[in-house]
Amino acid sequence: xxxxxxxxxxxxxxxxxxxxxxxxxxxxxxxxxxxxxxxxxxxxxxxxxxxxxxxxxxxxxxxxxxxxxxxxxxxxxxxxxxxxxxxxxxxxxxxxxxxxxxxxxxxxxxxxxxxxxxxxxxxxxxxxxxxxxxxxxxxxxxxxxxxxxxxxxxxxxxxxxxxxxxxxxxxxxxxxxxxxxxxxxxxxxxxxxxxxxxxxxxxxxxxxxxxxxxxxxxxxxxxxxxxxxxxxxxxxxxxxxxxxxxxxxxxxxxxxxxxxxxxxxxxxxxxxxxxxx
Ligand SMILES: Nc1ncnc2c1ncn2[C@@H]1O[C@H](COP(=O)(O)OP(=O)(O)OP(=O)(O)O)[C@@H](O)[C@H]1O
Ligand SMILES: [Mg+2]
Numbered sequence: 240x241x242x243x244x245x246x247x248x249x250x251x252x253x254x255x256x257x258x259x260x261x262x263x264x265x266x267x268x269x270x271x272x273x274x275x276x277x278x279x280x281x282x283x284x285x286x287x288x289x290x291x292x293x294x295x296x297x298x299x300x301x302x303x304x305x306x307x308x309x310x311x312x313x314x315x316x317x318x319x320x321x322x323x324x325x326x327x328x329x330x331x332x333x334x335x336x337x338x339x340x341x342x343x344x345x346x347x348x349x350x351x352x353x354x355x356x357x358x359x360x361x362x363x364x365x366x367x368x369x370x371x372x373x374x375x376x377x378x379x380x381x382x383x384x385x386x387x388x389x390x391x392x393x394x395x396x397x398x399x400x401x402x403x404x405x406x407x408x409x410x411x412x413x414x415x416x417x418x419x420x421x422x423x424x425x426x427x428x429x430x431x432x433x434x435x436x437x438x439x440x441x442x443x444x445x446x447x448x449x450x451x452x453x454x455x456x457x458x459x460x461x462x463x464x465x466x467x468x469x470x471x472x473x474x475x476x477x478x479x480x481x482x483x484x485x486x487x488x489x490x491x492x493x494x495x496x497x498x499x500x501x502x503x504x505x506x507x508x509x510x511x512x513x514x515x516x
Contacts, residue, residue, distance in 0.1 A: 240364065241514065243449075244418035246371045246441070248433035252425035253454040255308040258370045259485070261421075261506035261514075262287050262315040265366050270509055285515075288364035289316040291326040292352045293379070295408065296333030305330035306372060315502070318362045328353040336372060337380030348382040352412045366514070368404040369418060375437045377409040379454050414444055421480075424471060427461050431470060438475055448477050450513050455485040483510040 245261070247254045269282035294306035309326030316325070325330075328337035328347060340347050359367060372375060381404035413420065420441050424434045434451070441448045453468050461467065472479055485502040496504075 240360075240367065242367045242369070242416065243411045243514070244369045244371060245423060246375045246413075246420055246437065247423040248374060248425050248430055248437055250373045251456060252374075252423050253483070254265055256502070256505070257452055257454055257481075258368055258422050259311055259315045259502045260481075260483075260509060262289060262368055263502050263506035264509045264511055265368075265514070266315070266317050267506065268515060270365055270515065276422055279392070282344070284317075284365060286309050286318060287316050288318040288320060288359050288361075288362045288367045289313065289325050290359045290367060290369040291372075292355060292369065292378075292412065293336045293347060294326050295336040295339045295372070296327045296331040297331050299331065304331060306440070306482065311438075311498070312368075314499075316368075318364050320359070320362070320410055324358065328352065328482040330488060333377065337378050337425060340382060345381060345386045347354065347378070347379040347407075349412045349415060352409075353415060353433050353452075356412075369413075371409055371413075375410055375440055378513045379407045379409055379411075381405065382407045384416045385455040410440075410444055414448060418446070420446050422448055422475075422477075423454050424451060424504075426453050426464055426467060427457065430461075431467060431474070434471055436472060438477075447451045450477050450480040451475055453482040455483060458485050458487065460485070472478060478513050480511070480513060481505070483508065 244257050247271055265285045267286045270285050271282055274281040278511050289312035291309045291312060296307060296498050297304035297306045304322060304327045305322055306329050309322045312325055313320060313322050330336055332339045337347055365506050383404055421435060422431050468482060475497050483505055488496055
């Protein structure tokens with residue numbers, strides 16, 4: 240089973256858009272397996288599960304907080320997960336999740352996230368795709384619980400002297416779960432700095448960033464887009480597996496494109512080889 244964490248240079252960089260396209264492409268791809276006891280190699284459709292552990296910005300529907308990202312992911316994944324299976328920790332207000340939690344006298348902790356992730360893992364999907372929130376170092380706030388591992392402690396700012404509670408980040412969960420990371424770069428002015436800082440931090444955290452995707456999340460095309468992508472191809476050591484232009488609501492023939500149609504088009508442009516080998 241491959242387990243990918245989708246992070247980005249910032250919020251609104253296209254994590255959900257690209258995650259849906261990745262899931263679409265993966266569910267259309269076949270994977271090999273050994274059938275029966277005769278060692279016969281056969282192929283089957285790839286089973287893909289989705290997880291969006293923490294989301295802020297949800298609508299209350301029939302007493303449940305529904306996050307749009309989780310809803311979209313549920314429309315593409317093929318493991319019959321409910322929206323709350325995909326997004327177990329949800330807040331109504333579209334603000335930093337740990338601030339939303341604090342306003343409700345709640346705490347987001349990694350042990351809870353891990354507990355929910357084990358339920359996703361029990362689906363035995365061939366690929367599990369986890370969408371982050373915001374950028375790589377998303378704060379989860381101080382935790383009164385003991386972190387999962389000594390490794391997860393490495394970024395905590397508490398010491399015996401400071402008496403502060405352990406401070407946790409979503410990246411601590413990624414470290415504890417040892418997920419492979421895919422970096423989405425929103426192609427806009429400043430993205431070279433953001434992409435390099437994010438890549439270097441992922442690496443310093445001891446994680447493997449296996450691929451990156453150049454995404455144009457805004458309709459205004461950045462100046463010198465090609466030069467910026469070439470620069471990133473030289474600076475980032477992992478392969479670029481896709482390059483998405485901004486998909487307009489209307490195609491070149493004047494036909495209206497739905498979100499699903501845009502995702503279908505994007506899915507066809509992904510090189511899945513580094514994800515399936
Ligand atoms: N290549 C693209 N073409 C067209 N629309 C895009 C593209 N990439 C992203 N978008 C749109 O831009 C908006 C922001 O993208 P998205 O929601 O995927 O970002 P995100 O990184 O998941 O944000 P968040 O941090 O809130 O989870 C969405 O409306 C999305 O559909
Ligand atoms: Mg999103």
